[in-house]
Amino acid sequence: MATTTHQKYYVPHDSAWPIVGALALLLIGYGAATWISQLDQPEARSGPWVFGAGFALLVVTLFGWFGKVIDESQRGLYSAQLERSFRQCMSWFIFSEVMFFLAFFGALFYARVVAVPWLDGAGDNAMTAAILWPNFEAAWPLLQTPGGTATQAMPWTGIPLLNTLILLASSVTLQVAHVAIEQGKRLRLKLFLSITVLLGVVFLFLQGYEYMHAYRDLGLRLDSGVYGNTFYLLTGFHGLHVTIGALILLVMLLRIVIKDHFTAQRHFGFQAAAWYWHFVDVVWLNLFVFVYVL
Amino acid sequence: MSTQVTGTLDAHGAAGRPRDHDHKPRGLARWLFSTNHKDIGTLYLLFSLAMLFTGGSLAMVIRAELFQPGLQFVDPHFFNQMTTVHGLVMVFGAVMPAFVGLANWMIPLMIGAPDMALPRINNWSFWILPCAFAILLSTLFMEGGAPAAGWTFYAPLSTKYSGDSTAFFVLAVHLMGVSSIMGAINVIVTIWNMRAPGMGWMKLPLFVWTWLITAFLLIAVMPVLAGVVTMVLTDKYFGTSFFDAAGGGDPVMFQHIFWFFGHPEVYIMILPAFGIVSTIIPTFARKPLFGYESMVIATASIAFLSFIVWGHHMFTTGMPVVAELFFMYATMLIAVPTGVKVFNWVATMWRGSMTFEVPMMFSLAFIVLFTIGGFSGLMLAIIPADFQYQDTYFVVAHFHYVLVTGAVFGIIAAVYYWIPKWTGVMYDERLAQVHFWCSLVSVNMLFFPMHFVGLAGMPRRIPDYALQFADLNAFMSIGGFLFGLSQLLFLWGVVRCMRGIGDKATDRVWEGAQGLEWEVPSPAPYHTFDTPPVVK
Numbered sequence: 001m002a003t004t005t006h007q008k009y010y011v012p013h014d015s016a017w018p019i020v021g022a023l024a025l026l027l028i029g030y031g032a033a034t035w036i037s038q039l040d041q042p043e044a045r046s047g048p049w050v051f052g053a054g055f056a057l058l059v060v061t062l063f064g065w066f067g068k069v070i071d072e073s074q075r076g077l078y079s080a081q082l083e084r085s086f087r088q089c090m091s092w093f094i095f096s097e098v099m100f101f102l103a104f105f106g107a108l109f110y111a112r113v114v115a116v117p118w119l120d121g122a123g124d125n126a127m128t129a130a131i132l133w134p135n136f137e138a139a140w141p142l143l144q145t146p147g148g149t150a151t152q153a154m155p156w157t158g159i160p161l162l163n164t165l166i167l168l169a170s171s172v173t174l175q176v177a178h179v180a181i182e183q184g185k186r187l188r189l190k191l192f193l194s195i196t197v198l199l200g201v202v203f204l205f206l207q208g209y210e211y212m213h214a215y216r217d218l219g220l221r222l223d224s225g226v227y228g229n230t231f232y233l234l235t236g237f238h239g240l241h242v243t244i245g246a247l248i249l250l251v252m253l254l255r256i257v258i259k260d261h262f263t264a265q266r267h268f269g270f271q272a273a274a275w276y277w278h279f280v281d282v283v284w285l286n287l288f289v290f291v292y293v294l
Numbered sequence: 295m296s297t298q299v300t301g302t303l304d305a306h307g308a309a310g311r312p313r314d315h316d317h318k319p320r321g322l323a324r325w326l327f328s329t330n331h332k333d334i335g336t337l338y339l340l341f342s343l344a345m346l347f348t349g350g351s352l353a354m355v356i357r358a359e360l361f362q363p364g365l366q367f368v369d370p371h372f373f374n375q376m377t378t379v380h381g382l383v384m385v386f387g388a389v390m391p392a393f394v395g396l397a398n399w400m401i402p403l404m405i406g407a408p409d410m411a412l413p414r415i416n417n418w419s420f421w422i423l424p425c426a427f428a429i430l431l432s433t434l435f436m437e438g439g440a441p442a443a444g445w446t447f448y449a450p451l452s453t454k455y456s457g458d459s460t461a462f463f464v465l466a467v468h469l470m471g472v473s474s475i476m477g478a479i480n481v482i483v484t485i486w487n488m489r490a491p492g493m494g495w496m497k498l499p500l501f502v503w504t505w506l507i508t509a510f511l512l513i514a515v516m517p518v519l520a521g522v523v524t525m526v527l528t529d530k531y532f533g534t535s536f537f538d539a540a541g542g543g544d545p546v547m548f549q550h551i552f553w554f555f556g557h558p559e560v561y562i563m564i565l566p567a568f569g570i571v572s573t574i575i576p577t578f579a580r581k582p583l584f585g586y587e588s589m590v591i592a593t594a595s596i597a598f599l600s601f602i603v604w605g606h607h608m609f610t611t612g613m614p615v616v617a618e619l620f621f622m623y624a625t626m627l628i629a630v631p632t633g634v635k636v637f638n639w640v641a642t643m644w645r646g647s648m649t650f651e652v653p654m655m656f657s658l659a660f661i662v663l664f665t666i667g668g669f670s671g672l673m674l675a676i677i678p679a680d681f682q683y684q685d686t687y688f689v690v691a692h693f694h695y696v697l698v699t700g701a702v703f704g705i706i707a708a709v710y711y712w713i714p715k716w717t718g719v720m721y722d723e724r725l726a727q728v729h730f731w732c733s734l735v736s737v738n739m740l741f742f743p744m745h746f747v748g749l750a751g752m753p754r755r756i757p758d759y760a761l762q763f764a765d766l767n768a769f770m771s772i773g774g775f776l777f778g779l780s781q782l783l784f785l786w787g788v789v790r791c792m793r794g795i796g797d798k799a800t801d802r803v804w805e806g807a808q809g810l811e812w813e814v815p816s817p818a819p820y821h822t823f824d825t826p827p828v829v830k
Contacts, residue, residue: 008408008824008825009488012329012414013329014319014327014328014329015329015417016326017414018414018415018417018418018421019326019417019418021418022421022422022425023421025469026428026429026469029425029426029466029468030429030432030462030465032465033429033461033462033465033466034461036461036527036531037458037459037460039531065414084487085412085487085488086412088482088486088487089411089412089415089479089483092479092482092513095514096475096513096514096516097517099513099514099516099517100517100518100521102517102521103517103520103521103522103551103554106518106521106551107521107525107536107547107551110547110551111542111543111544115539115544115546115547116542119539119544123614132539133539145535145540145541145542147535147540147541222528222532222533222534223533223535223541225535225541225542225543226534226535226536226541226542226543227542228534229528229535229543233524233528233534
């Protein structure tokens with residue numbers, strides 16, 4: 001808008017991808033709901049199939065849709081104003097993700113600060129505790145629930161610490177790649193972006209190993225009371241985001257290596273992927289402090 | 295002083311002249327694959343209208359059952375499904391999509407943008423909604439029935455004691471959330487990035503301002519709703535105990551997280567209506583809006599306060615007294631910016647040369663009746679009083695005054711106000727006036743006595759009641775049926791305009807109308823503001 005000659009804002013023609021994508025989400029939603037509500041009926045199999053079909057359709061949609069966007073971008077249809085729209089949309093999307101994690105962090109804080117102490121009689125709950133849960137003692141991590149389920153705590157040393165260092169390192173390598181793309185140093189870009197993706201994969205591998213260790217050796221399970229609940233939902237959703245982030249970065253890497261996309265000036269796709277990765281990293285730091293260390 | 299938009303177009307930007315590429319795609323494809331903000335806005339509005347009648351039918355079942363004490367037509371479990379699905383359909387299917395539809399239609403026109411910022415995402419946001427409601431409404435036909443825990447689905451009603459429809463409900467809410475978040479991001483970026491040159495922040499029409507703030511609220515709290523339904527899902531199916539004391543959790547925690555979403559949500563459903571009324575009142579008072587800046591600041595203050603008052607929904611469920619007091623005072627603070635708005639609307643009309651076309655009538659009714667809902671809200675904010683009102687029909691009266699005579703009246707006012715611009719046809723004023731008066735009388739028959747039965751102790755969400763409430767309940771049910779029937783007049787009026795029956799609308803439509811949307815022809819061309827207008 002600052003320039004006197006206005007470059008037209010590109011308004012795309014009709015597209016089938018949105019409604020195909022909506023259909024994909026319908027199948028995913030209906031399939032997942034059927035699947036979950038029939039978990040106790042092993043003979044019922046329709047849920048996973050519908051879910052799988054929806055997921056496949058979503059993947060097709062994403063390829064088709066992003067392919068079209070990349071094509072339009074390559075043809076130079078996107079003005080600086082449209083690029084700003086993309087940037088702002090991505091920022092707000094990340095903000096919505098922050099709020100999603102906040103719900104689970106909120107549950108964690110509420111459980112630690114309010115729910116568990118109250119069950120042991122904090123505040124004016126002495127009689128409730130004495131009558132309902134006389135043998136319960138408040139502690140965090142909650143190793144013995146009021147109902148009697150026992151578990152062990154996940155220490156922050158070892159794999160969690162290692163994973164923290166891995167994710168921090170991956171943010172650094174991604175930043176190096178980012179600087180490289182802006183300076184046009186393609187070889188360095190490819191190298192450091194590859195390292196970033198690799199670090200993400202190693203993180204996920206270690207996280208999976210940690211889950212197995214928790215289930216097998218510590219008895220820390222998804223149903224081990226509110227400590228296990230918050231532990232698995234927070235780290236689980238984070239792990240899901242790392243998976244998505246690593247896939248996005250992998251796609252960026254393939255675009256750079258195979259198609260030679262992005263220039264020093266125009267690389268919003270890469271930048272958005274980088275923002276997302278840094279966001280996932282910041283979530284982990286909070287997780288590490290509040291779920292593992294404290 | 296006029297900071298209201300007085301958009302003047304330079305010759306270059308002569309808005310919306312039909313262009314060679316102004317072709318509309320034909321047939322069904324136009325609607326399925328649309329990237330046009332006007333078509334998508336129409337889809338949203340029609341979907342909302344369909345949901346209004348769907349949710350309304352469920353309300354008719356409720357009022358039929360409550361016509362007499364005792365159990366008449368439905369069993370209690372089905373009654374609970376009716377109240378639950380009625381609430382969900384009206385909140386997420388009728389009110390919110392109607393506002394998104396209005397935003398789609400009007401915001402690009404009002405700020406001089408060629409379309410929404412990301413048109414394809416816009417279409418995706420819309421088409422997810424029918425999918426979500428297909429899932430939700432399918433539960434009505436499932437074995438075990440639809441969700442019955444109330445639209446607030448408190449744990450453990452929604453976890454331990456709920457049926458197999460819970461998973462479908464949760465996934466449907468997830469889809470609604472995805473749709474809302476993407477829609478809100480689109481709105482916020484459109485406003486932020488696509489205003490025409492010269493359209494400064496303090497020149498934005500108030501409808502745009504209120505929607506900007508609404509969109510922020512949506513992006514902030516819909517993910518929290520997604521989080522809490524996820525916890526409901528894992529509690530029910532995967533053995534977690536977020537809301538189960540035996541595992542160290544707490545059912546009250548559900549309420550905290552839910553209402554952290556839920557309270558901003560009620561402002562999501564009313565702020566755009568504030569914007570609509572702030573647009574309509576000046577038009578028919580033929581005066582600029584009084585106190586434009588204070589309206590903007592009041593809207594922002596309400597949005598801020600909405601994040602720190604959620605506890606007033608749970609005064610009786612267990613909280614330290616200090617926390618209750620904090621929530622009480624914070625809640626009462628909201629009366630200040632809301633009062634600013636009401637006084638500003640009244641001051642706008644002061645010594646205006648007023649006429650009383652139907653958009654104005656609905657707006658005037660909005661001011662009076664929404665204020666009644668606001669006052670009963672203030673009563674509910676007082677902790678000791680709330681101990682008595684909690685879960686009675688007084689609460690039902692309160693939120694129906696703010697949501698029906700508030701939000702829905704605002705939406706209807708907006709439809710009458712802008713439908714000449716959408717269709718190019720003037721609605722039938724006499725039919726609309728009949729619709730208004732029928733609605734006004736019946737809605738008060740329906741909801742006003744709820745204050746009295748509520749204060750006398752009639753509990754909500756119960757299909758039976760004590761004999762002393764019989765007369766008033768019969769009266770309310772008659773009001774309810776009449777209100778439902780009155781909306782058929784609305785439907786008729788809208789269909790007439792859509793089919794082109796009626797007088798041709800002028801471009802400006804209303805004598806006192808201000809703003810860019812009135813600079814384009816009626817009906818608004820398929821593409822407008824390809825080149826941004828210059829606002830002086």
